[in-house]
Amino acid sequence: MTLSYNPPSTVDASTSGQESVKQSRIYLPGTNCLVRSQVSLGSLTSYRVGGPAEWYVAPQRLEDLAASFEWAHSQSLPITLLGAGSNLLVSDNGLPGLVVGTRHLRHTHFDAETGQVTAGAGEPLVRLAWQAAKLGWQGLEWAVGIPGTVGGAVVMNAGAHLSDTASILVNTHLLSQNGNVEILSPQELGYAYRTSILQGDKRLVTQATFQLQPGADPALVMATTQKHLEKRQTTQPYHLPSCGSVFRNPDSHKAAWLIEQTGLKGYQIGGAQVAQRHANFILNCGGAKANDIFQLIRYVQQQVEQHWSLSLEPEVRILGDFQPG
Helix, strand or coil, rough: CCCCCCCCCEEEEECCCCCEEEEEEEECCCCCCCCEEEEEEEEHHHCCCCEEEEEECCCHHHHHHHHHHHHHHHCCCCCHHHHHHHCECCCCEEEEEEEECCCCCCCCEEECCCEEEEEEEEEHHHHHHHHHHCCCEECHHHHCCCCCCHHHHHHHHHHCCCCHHHEEEEEEEECCCCCCCEEECCHHHCCECCEEECCCCCCCCCCEEECCCCCCCHHHHHHHHHHHHHHHHCCCCCCCCCEEEEEEECCCCCHHHHHHHCCEEEEECCCECCCCCCCEEECCCCCCCCHHHHHHHHHHHHHHHHHHHHCEEEEEEECCCCCCC
16 A cells, blocks of 8 residues: 555634644545544543644554554654553653554454454453453453553553453454554563563554353353442542553552552642542642643652652653653
8 A cells, every 4th residue: 555645634723712723634545544633632541631642543444554554654753552541641742743543443252152252452441341241251350440442451461350461361463563463472472560562562452352251140240340340449539530550569569558658648749649549549630731740750759769769660651751850
């Protein structure tokens, strides 16, 4: 496929209290895939902060995804992959190049003979967990409270309630930016606690297949799923925007315990606050800037290291340029 650059059309995009901003729109040749400029990323991340993408596209088909990659290469633009935005902190300055949103790459197929479910990268984990529960398929109950997508779960080895993605993954399909498709097993993904070889990798997860256990009473599986959801909702703060857990747990202690014992619950910088309910959450209490959250992350790291001689590693992905503390 050869793509050429078409001069973009421009429109005025106004937001309340802000000056009109010129936006460009391009339909990739041979597709219905729309590429737009200066798209706010704050509305596409769970923190509700972040500046604009220089260019943004949300393909719904693999053909559109490949065309998006090729267009970016033809314009010498860097590519950033964006799933549900639930584990992401984007700079107030936004991101250069093309941001590719994968949340519309959705499909599911439950194979009763094998007990396997295949889902698109953009499929929300919560929805997939409930679909499995309603069928009486066990194995995804733990995922009901994770506000991410299948693609994100594969990349970061998402987990909860002593279970994780690596333990049920059969394989995942990857698309490289030059159009090559690979199918990798969990062993090839180098899984460890909340990480894999795909973090920072330029290949994109397009779908994943999980091994579940069908045949259980749907009412029982749904009850277990609901129990996991209620536990998560009562122990973690979901009433304000956040990214979920900010830091990975060190080997010796839970990150939340270390932060709490350091006396940082409720500590605030700008509109960003260490949550009272769960100290490993940083909340956008209203009007926070991405830089407020970034500075609070760095402050928590510094204080924990001073008190415990332990380094907290962020679980949240931090993208873009931030002001030094």
